Amino acid sequence: MDFWREHAIFEASTTARQNGQPWTFYEGPPTANGMPGTHHIEARVFKDVFPRYQTMKGKYVTRKAGWDCHGLPVEIAVEKELGFSGKGDIEKYGIAAFNDKCRDSVTRHVDAFTTMTNRMGFWVDFDQAYWTMAPEYVESVWWSLKEIWKKGLLVQDHRVAPYCPRCGTGLSDHELAQGYEIVTDPSVYVRFPVTSGELAELGAALLVWTTTPWTLVSNTAIAVNPEVDYVVAEVTLEDKGEVSREVLVVAEPLISSLSGEVKILKTIKGKDLERVTYKRPLDLIDIPDAHFVVLANYVTTEDGTGLVHQSPAFGADDLAVCRAYGLPVVNPIAPNGTFLSEVPLVGGLFFKDADKTLVKELKSRGVLYKHQPYEHPYPHCWRCHTALIYYAQPSWYIRTTSIKDELIRENNQTNWHPETIKTGRYGDWLNNNIDWALSRNRYWGTPLPIWRCEEKHEVCVDSLKELGALAGKELSNLDPHRPFVDDITFPCATCAKEMVRVPEVIDCWYDSGAMPFAQWGYPHKPGSVEKFKAAYPADFICEAIDQTRGWFYTLMTIGTLVFDKSSYKSVLCLGHILDKDGRKMSKHLGNVIEPISLMDQHGADAVRWYMLAAGSPWSARRVGHDAISDVVRKTLLTYWNTISFHTLYAQSSNFDISQIPAVKDRSMMDHWILSELNSLIAEVDLAYSEFDSQGAGKALARFIDDLSNWYVRRSRRRFWDGDLAALGTLHECLVTLTQLLSPMVPFITEHVWQEVVKPADASAADSVHLTDFPIADMSQIDLELNAQVAMTRRVVELGRAARAESAIKIRQPLQRALISAPGWAKLPSDMREQIADELNVIDLADIADADGDLVNISVKANFKSLGAKYGKEVQDISKAIAAIDATALVKTLRTTGTTKVATWEIELGDLVITEVPKSGWMVASHEGESVALDLALSQTLIDAGNVREVIRYIQERRKGDGFEISDRIKVRWNTDAAIVSAIEQSASHISDEVLALEFTHDQSLPAGDNELQISAVIVKA
């Protein structure tokens, strides 16, 4: 980190590509009024890796930081600090002073964010950061609002909208979507006795279901669906010997909501119920000329009774229906969410708290039919968690519904990762688009730049300059916030009456969605037009999935509204961060992992690697210490150990990269790993370009495994001998691997570059992050060779599994292994020798010659693959397969690949093969490949096994006693008398293996504490 800062590597990496094609990244701004959390690391890791990759590909990738400053979340935090309980307190305190506190609060944790960002290696330019509260930013937002206003798409409307009574402001649809909580409400069935016509004569009551009893106070009408059949039913109920009888009206499909004996007296179409009058259950307030049945198509018969009570002040549908019938809109609830004090019974009560009292009242009035608790998701304020109320109020809207087609068009051209979001979560959202409720009746936000006179003439200003011109004052240094802009007034151009600003501020989500242009102060600031044009739209944005209805939406919408073009081409939606048990992290559960301590414990690279490579980026991910240690051990530590291994042998043999032999003069193993390396370059390149960090991580991890656990391990001798081809090949692999890894794990790779690559090659770049992304040399890729080594490794794995099952130690040589694998016949002898060596067997042969001899084979039809091919015939095929000789069938398939069973063509994969070894053999099989080990042990094999044990024992002692790898030693040894002669016979072989100049049997040594009682005295020769 210090190295990067000292040498300005980030700056150098971008300026070096200044003439490259721009690749634009937009930073979704965090709000720095709280401490950064682990979820901030997640997003920042992904925001870092792809820009680093694109830079290595030669693109010019600037990364401007940003801070989100305005909005309700900030106000609420400050209110809490000041101990305020509502808007009254703020007004008393003074808007100017309150906004000053808000301004301070959003800069409070900027340092913590910067520290975390640097610590995790996220390269972003804080010096040029944009602030959404900066005057130039606010003016740019004003400019865009004026563009929208000029198109007639920014209008004031009276509508029922979700409203937070605590915060005293409406919420937009995307905010609403973020705050659903599961609550239990009273669910009540209420009788509304009919007062006119034939139904009244029958003494019928309309049965209505609601989960918001508090809205019954303002009941204005009852809606039915005109097309639905309603039944008039006589209901007889016996309760504790008392028989009651009544007549109720419900929708026919919902007749089950009635209990007791039900007799249908009559069926009526909904439309024939129109204007039937009823007596409302509560008469606490005056609602003139109301209380009759109205028709509404939105009424469904999915739940309830099919009769919906209407309260137009608290429901958008209700309002539309009641307006159509000319019904009054009566609202008994004050903006703070309490019933007006003059309302009897519930005056002064918070709307939700009134439910209990009202249900009691309904019961005492005898109109309560049924009452049960009802659990359902109910919208709450996403910031303060107060239950929202749907509330009729004037509000400013952006008519996003009028650009719905354009939004859908832009969405279709967007690359979503994961792709399902495009038509799923986000596509649905656009299809159900409703107008954006933009205004907030609050204080700390971008003021809505609309001035209005008494006659409702309106002007929208796009800058302080324009405002100054209207007011006839120099205002370019005015703070464009409340209360200062509120003080500016001027005469109306039309009627000369005073123009005053409308009191609202705007949704802070508009601010962040305006960042593509507002970050440059577009179009007012000199140079901003060029900067904006060069960086619009973004090639890449990335945030957590909750932003589909937040920033992803507002960015696309504002871009489309103002420029008729979405502001991004590709978007990566990340899953949420959970704790190790899959629970949300919360202070309440005490399972929050602090980002800095997480990185202190594991290292920033480990955390980055975990976020990028372990698991799908768009699934919710669990973060726990064990999981991180695990992936680090598997991959990063192996990479590190391979680097150390190379360094050790390079030093001991004075390795010089100019001496590396040409590729054509190297061994098959070298050709193989270079072939894998070049395949890896192509694979990782593609994965990074498609934002698939998990795919890149998988390929890199697999290569690191190949390199360490096969190439290096199988080439140990060559490294001991200082073989230049081996050292050179490994060096080349590590240099390229380090570059490929560098976007994901920038610290460890930089360290390797400085300590290993740079010293070996003076021409190497000053930093791995200044290098170009490697280019695959296709001529070095040999797919057949790759496949053969992969098969070799699989066969070794199977052999090891069979060994493990047989409980015969790997050091005990076995006489024979039989192999079955497609392509075995063509496997080069070198690789067969590797297998024999790895499995410690003397002979390898093809299983095809011995099938029936060593295993009992039985087969069953593989319904999945056969079903896919033959459909329903699979039952008949299964019978046919069961009827024929399994051994012969498998043998045929293993040689020819396909065959016919009756009339059906089948392949090996169409069978489920069970091979039970005959005694004396151990078989392991996986996906058509098998290894069978001959477990018979001759005396020669046992002796050879004992020799191996002795070698291992001495090797371990060498290590334990601290000898250097090249030290020659003298050994005096003793062992179980029964095996002494076998050891003596192999003395020269053992001496070679352990670098012993003397190897002497000494009977006087005490027996060792191991199976063969080996003991030894080892000294340096």
Ligand SMILES: [Zn+2]
């Ligand atoms: Zn609220």
Ligand SMILES: [Zn+2]
């Ligand atoms: Zn006017």
